[in-house]
Amino acid sequence: MTSSNPLDRPRPTSLGDLFISFTILALQGFGGVLAVVQRELVERKRWLTQEEFVEDWAVAQIMPGPNVINLSLMIGGRWFGFPGAMAALGGLLLVPLGIVLLLVLVHGRFAADPHVAGALRGMAAVCAGLIGAVGLKLSVALRKHPLPLWWCIAIALFGFILIALLKCPLPYVLFGLGGLSCVLTYRRLNP
Amino acid sequence: MSDNLQLAPHLVLTWHDWVALFGHYLMMSIMSVGGAISTTSEMHRFLVDQHHWLTEEQFSQSLALAQAAPGPNVLFVALMGWHVGMNAGSTTAALCGVLITMVGVLTPSTIITYTAARWAHDNRELRPVRAFKQGMAPIVIALLTSTAWIMGSSAGQGGNWRLWLLAVACGLIIWRTRLHLLWLLAAGALLGAFGQV
Numbered sequence A: 001m002t003s004s005n006p007l008d009r010p011r012p013t014s015l016g017d018l019f020i021s022f023t024i025l026a027l028q029g030f031g032g033v034l035a036v037v038q039r040e041l042v043e044r045k046r047w048l049t050q051e052e053f054v055e056d057w058a059v060a061q062i063m064p065g066p067n068v069i070n071l072s073l074m075i076g077g078r079w080f081g082f083p084g085a086m087a088a089l090g091g092l093l094l095v096p097l098g099i100v101l102l103l104v105l106v107h108g109r110f111a112a113d114p115h116v117a118g119a120l121r122g123m124a125a126v127c128a129g130l131i132g133a134v135g136l137k138l139s140v141a142l143r144k145h146p147l148p149l150w151w152c153i154a155i156a157l158f159g160f161i162l163i164a165l166l167k168c169p170l171p172y173v174l175f176g177l178g179g180l181s182c183v184l185t186y187r188r189l190n191p
Numbered sequence B: 001m002s003d004n005l006q007l008a009p010h011l012v013l014t015w016h017d018w019v020a021l022f023g024h025y026l027m028m029s030i031m032s033v034g035g036a037i038s039t040t041s042e043m044h045r046f047l048v049d050q051h052h053w054l055t056e057e058q059f060s061q062s063l064a065l066a067q068a069a070p071g072p073n074v075l076f077v078a079l080m081g082w083h084v085g086m087n088a089g090s091t092t093a094a095l096c097g098v099l100i101t102m103v104g105v106l107t108p109s110t111i112i113t114y115t116a117a118r119w120a121h122d123n124r125e126l127r128p129v130r131a132f133k134q135g136m137a138p139i140v141i142a143l144l145t146s147t148a149w150i151m152g153s154s155a156g157q158g159g160n161w162r163l164w165l166l167a168v169a170c171g172l173i174i175w176r177t178r179l180h181l182l183w184l185l186a187a188g189a190l191l192g193a194f195g196q197v
Helices: A015-027 A033-044 A050-062 A065-112 A113-145 A147-165 A170-188 B002-007 B016-033 B036-050 B056-068 B075-087 B089-120 B129-135 B137-155 B161-175 B181-193
Strands: none
Touching: A015 A033, A033 A050, A033 A065, A033 A113, A033 B056, A033 B075, A033 B181, A050 A065, A050 A170, A050 B089, A050 B137, A065 B056, A065 B075, A065 B089, A065 B129, A113 A147, A113 B161, A113 B181, A147 A170, A147 B002, A147 B137, A170 B129, A170 B137, B016 B036, B016 B075, B016 B089, B036 B056, B036 B075, B075 B089, B075 B181, B089 B129, B129 B137, B137 B161, B161 B181
C-alpha cells in the first residue's frame, strides 16, 4: 500500500516512529483509543486527512477484529506495507498489555481505594468528552460528501437513535443502515 | 486477587484443552465484526458456562480492568487468558494463556483486514469501493456520538452532574484547541482522586 499522495505531507519517518507514536496514543486511551487516533494522527501529526481517517475507519469497522487494531494495521500499512502494520500493531498492544497485567497483579490492593476509583471516573469523563468532540469534528467532513448534507445528518441521527437510545445490536446498524447509506451514495457517485 | 483465588477452580489443562482454547479464539476473531466486545457473550458461554475455566467474577473483572486501563479494550482477552492460566496453577501457564488467546483473537482478523484493506486501496477508484467508504461516513459519526453518550451516561449515573460538566468542558476544549490530551486526563484524574467529580 504505497501512498498515492502527490503532496509532500507529514508522514512517519520510520518503523520506530510508527511504533512509538502508536504506543503514546494507546497510553492516552481510557475506554477507547479510536478518538485518540484522530486527535494525534489527524490533528497533531497530520499524517491523515479527516476524510482519509473516516474512510479507513469505515473499512476497519466492517472487518472482523477490534476496530482500533484494524485501523492501526491500515495506517501502518499505508507507508511501510506489512512491517509498518506490525509496527503500529505492536505499538498499540505491547506496553498497554504490560500495564494491564501489572494491574491485575495488584488489583486486590487498590480496587477499594476511593481515590483510585475517583481518578478512573474522572479520566473516563474526559474520554467521553474527547469522543463526543471527535464526532462533532468529523461531521465537518460530511460537507464534502456526495450525498446532500441533510441526508447525511438524517442518517447519522437515525444511527445515533438506534445505537445509543434503542441499544440496537451493532451488526444490524452496520449492515442495515450502513448498507442503505452505501447504496444511496453509490447512486449519487459518477460512474 | 486473594479473594478470587479461594473461589477459583484448580484446573488441570491438557494439550487438548490449550488447543481448544486457541481454536475458540481463532473462531471468535472471525466472528468479531463490529469489535471484539460483540463476542463477549459467546466467550462467557465457552469459558464460564461450558468449561468452568473462569469464575463469573474473573470474567467480569477482566472486562472492567481492561476498560479502566489505557490501551485497546481488546486486552480483556489477554486478561481472560491470564486467569485461565493462573487457575491452572502457575504464572508460566498464565503467560501462556495470554499468548494463546491474544494470538488466537488477532491472527485471522489481521490477515483478513490487511488483505481487504490492501485490495480496497488498490481499487480505490472503483465506484463500489468509493460508495462503501463514503457511504459509511455518517454511520461512523453516529457510532462516535453514541459511544460518548453511553460513556457519559454510565459515568453520570446517580445524578452526578459534575461528571457531565467535566465531559462537556473537555469536549469543548478538545474541539476548539489543540491542547495535549494528557493534560486533560491528568486534570480529570486529579479532580476525581480528590473527590471533586
